[in-house]
Amino acid sequence: MKSIRIILENIGVFRDRREYILSTGLNIIYAPNASGKTSLINGLKVLMLPSLTTEEIAKALNDYEEKGRVKLVIDDSEFSVDLIRMPDGTVRAQGRRFTEDSLIERVAFIDLGSDLVAAILAGNHDLVKSILREVTGVSHVETILDTLTRLKSEYEYSFQARRKEYESKREVYVEQRQRLTERLENIRKRIVEILQAPQLEPARKKMEELESKRNTLLEIQRRLREQKLEITNRIGLLKRDHDLNKSELDIHKREREKIVKELDELRRAGPDMRRALEILLKEVENLQTERENIISEIREKERMLERRKEVIDYAVCPYCGAPIEEDRIRSEIYELEEDLEKLRSELKKIINAIEEKRMEINEIREKAERRLKELEEELKKIDERIVNIERVLDTVDGKIKQENKRLAKIEDEIKDLDKELNVVNVQLEVLRSEVPINLIEEYRYLTNEEQKLYEELDSINAKLRQLDELYNELRVLEDKLERVRLLxxxxxxxxxxxxxATVERINEVILKHMKLLKLAELEYPVLVEDFTLTLTRAGGTPTTLAELSDAEKAIFTILMTLVLKEYVAGEFPFYVVDTLMEFIDDTRAAEVLKYLMEAAGNDKVIIVTKTRPFTGEPRLLSQEDILVNTIPSALTQPSR
Structure with missing residues (x-):
């Protein structure tokens, strides 16, 4: 950086254009109070800090002006931000900033408004520790870790609750299935015993054939019912997916209708908007005409004023030869000056009105175009989502149709089996008429009971399969929990x-700035692993931040901000210290400034404000008040 110029227009205490030249190295703004030191710093903030609040931006603009500008010219590069006071009193900043890094404010602009500076000066150890963790990025990782911890707790709770539900239900169903299986085995044994009874000899062979056929049909029927249940479950899941997608589709369609409606309203409002813009443009044109007329009138009156001032000391007018009446000429000069003041005031109002109208025109255009573009992009995205969802719905509908066909086929097969079973049962009834009544009654009861047990077993197996779905969800949840644990x-x-590593690096950088640490009358190291400050006086006496003097706190603040800037924004060339030097005694202040001069070298711009003793004559900051790589003699010479 060979050339650095900062141009201020209506910034802070300055109501006109001011230009200051800075240099690489140490720039000490050495001027009395109320001369504009902080105004210059606020101008730099507007140009370099993207995270300023609306109040901070408003504070930079002169209270009596409607607009201002800050411009920074570094070699061939130019950065400029305009400040415009809006009708509601707020101030808007727009333009090209030097940087968009929000961390710069915390490590490169050191004043009493900085949270780190305030925390150190207040001796608030815990707050300093928190800010250090935040600036270095450690707190961001802690935030991620906290989020993962909360997520892990949620997953663990959900997993444990579902696993408990799964295990308790499965235990009940397995126990019921075991009981039913045992009961079924006993019934089958008794049926076999009945079929082998001597009283059934005449019809045994035929009954055994029919019973075997009946058992086969029952087994086939049981398998078909299991298949039917599986298909029914799949259809239920597909319908659930269908309903979810349909619900999402309906939401997107309603959103689409709103967007289309707003688009139509915007497009219909186009002619009205154009008419409004035409009216505003016409108003601007009229104002410009009025401005030109006033400018012409001002120029004419300025010529008249200049002539009267020229001839007031003459006895006769050099232009027309008439005698000069001094009182009348002075009265005319006074009236012309009053008229000019009014015209200039009116001109300023017209210029501001033109600027406001132009801003209103640009705002209408930008707002309409931006909103139209946003709506068109939203509509495109929603149309894509709708197409994708409709494609998914078509796929789901196709699967549901296929499953319904399979279900209908199985139901037909079950009906056919029922018919066959009825035939077999009728044939068995005929044969039972040839068998003793007591055996027949028992046989009939057992076969009915067997049928019921098969149905109950089918129901229990279906519930266990449904639990398998819950188990699959449990496995998915367990996988998520494991991933969160690993993360x-x-x-x-x-x-x-x-x-x-951060604490080690910060301590290493502090070691590079050991001279500042000594000026603060502290020993190395400063931080331990959890960012706790371990401050020690010379000789090994432990101390705390609150026990430091104001001068020691100020020097420690400069040390820590220099270290943090080198750690998180080493390439940023500016470092600004405002007001803080006032807390440091002259002897140590001179040493700190010498050190900053060395630290700046040939590639950094360090700016420090220092109050010059008041000489009795109020004045604004001038170029002579900026000392480049020079320590004020008042600090280096011993006081007498």
């Missing part, structure tokens, strides 16, 4: 490594 372990390791 938590990973980020915990990374946090420990980052914290340790």
């Amino acid at each position: 938590q372990e990973y980020f915990q390791i990374r946090l420990n490594e980052l914290t340790r």
Whole structure:
């Protein structure tokens, strides 16, 4: 950087255009109070800090002006931000900033408004620790870790609750199935015993054939019912997917209708908007005409004023030869000056009105075009989502139709089996008429009971299969829980490594600035692994931040911000210290400034404000008040 110029227009205490030249190295703004030191710093903030609040932006603009500008010219590069006071009193900043890094404010602009500066000066150890973790990025990893911890807790709770539900239900169903199976085996044994009874000898062979056929049909029927249940479950899941997608589709369609409606309204409002713009443009044109007329009138009156001032000391007018009446000429000069003041005031109002109208025109255009573009992009995205969902719905509908066909086929097969079973049962009834009545009654009861048990077993098996679905969800949840655990372990390791490495790096950089640490009357090191400050006086006496003097706190603040800037924004060339030097005694202030001069070298721009003793004559900041790589003699010479 060979050339650095800062141009201020209506910034802070300055109601006109001011230009200051800065240089690489140390720039000490050495001027009395109320001369504009902080105004210059606020102008730099507007140009370099994207995270300023509306109040901070408003504070930079002169209270009596409607607009201002800050411009920074570095070699062939130019950065400029305009400040415009809006009708509601707020101030808007627009233009090209030097940087968009929000961290710069915390490590490169050091004043009493900085949270780190305020925390150190207040001796608030915990707040300093928190800010250090935040600026270095450690707290961001901690936030991720906290999120993962909460997510892990939620997953663990959900997993444990579902696993408990699964295990309790499965235990009940398995127990019921075991009981039914045992009961069924006993019934089958008794049926076999009945079929082998001597009283059934005449019809045994035929009954055994029919019973075997009946059992085969029952087994086939049981398998078909299982298949039917599986298909019914699949259809239920597909319908659920269908309903979810249909619900999402309906939401998107309603959103689409709203967007289309708003688009139509915007397009219909086009002629009205054009008419409004035409009216505004016409108003601007009229104002410009009025401005030109006033400018012409001002120029004419300025010529008249200039002539009267020229001839007031003459006895006769050099232009017309008439005698000069001094009182009348002075009265005319006074009236012309009053008229000019009114005309200039009116001209300023017209210029502001033109600027406001132009801003209103640009705002209408930008707002309409931006909203139209946003709506068109939203409509395109929603149309894509609708097409994708409709494609999914078609696929789901096709699967449901296929499953319904399979279900209908199985139901037909079950009906055919029922018919066959009825035939077999009728044939068995005929044969039972040839068998003793007591055996027949028992046989009939057992076969009915067997049928019921088969149905109950089918129901229990179906419930166990439904539990298998819950188990699959449980497995998915368990996988998520495991992934979160692994991520938590990973980020915990990374946090420990980052914290340790960051503290080591900060302590290393502090070691480079050992002279500042000595000026603060402290010993190395300053931080331990968890960012706790371990402050020690010379000789090894432990101390705390609150026990430091104001001068020591100020020097410690400069040390820590220099270290943080080198750690997180080493390439940023500016470092600004405002007001803080006032807390430091002259002897140490001179040493700190010498050190900053060395630290700046030939590639950094360090700006420090220092109050010059008041000489009795109020004045604004001038170029002579900016000392480049020079320590004020008042600090280096011993006081007498």
